[in-house]
Amino acid sequence: QLQLVESGGGLVQPGGSLRLSCAASGFTLDYYGIGWFRQAPGKEREGVSCVSRRGRSIIYADSVKGRFTISRDNAKNTVYLQMNSLKPEDTAVYYCAVDVSTRSVCSSRKDEYHYWGQGTQVTVSS
Numbered sequence: 001q002l003q004l005v006e007s008g009g010g011l012v013q014p015g016g017s018l019r020l021s022c023a024a025s026g027f028t029l030d031y032y033g034i035g036w037f038r039q040a041p042g043k044e045r046e047g048v049s050c051v052s053r054r055g056r057s058i059i060y061a062d063s064v065k066g067r068f069t070i071s072r073d074n075a076k077n078t079v080y081l082q083m084n085s086l087k088p089e090d091t092a093v094y095y096c097a098v099d100v101s102t103r104s105v106c107s108s109r110k111d112e113y114h115y116w117g118q119g120t121q122v123t124v125s126s
Helices: none
Strands: 003-007 010-012 018-025 033-039 046-051 058-060 068-073 078-083 092-099 120-124
Touching: 003 092, 018 033, 018 092, 018 120, 033 068, 033 078, 046 068, 046 078, 058 068, 078 092
Parallel strands: 010 120
Antiparallel strands: 003 018, 018 078, 033 046, 033 092, 046 058, 068 078, 092 120
């Protein structure tokens, strides 16, 4: 059974850092595109970052460029989102998702992802 589990969220002060993990079971993450999304209260779910199958392309939303880094650890079948210089506007539930298509460039569109984790809360506040 294909499953994604996020972890690493929490409460952090502005300017702080967190590393989110997305652990996969039932499939090999490196074969597929993985996206990180977030959803703040009252807002649409938005793409934060994605990495294509085999890591050939990476995309970041303009709002997180230079602050967030997506990476894979294939040995652990896990994708990470390192978040630095966090701002209050980064507060949201963060989700990882997998795109099981064969596209070579990852997508920031949530409707192109097929399986989702349960989400992890990130709160940036003093």
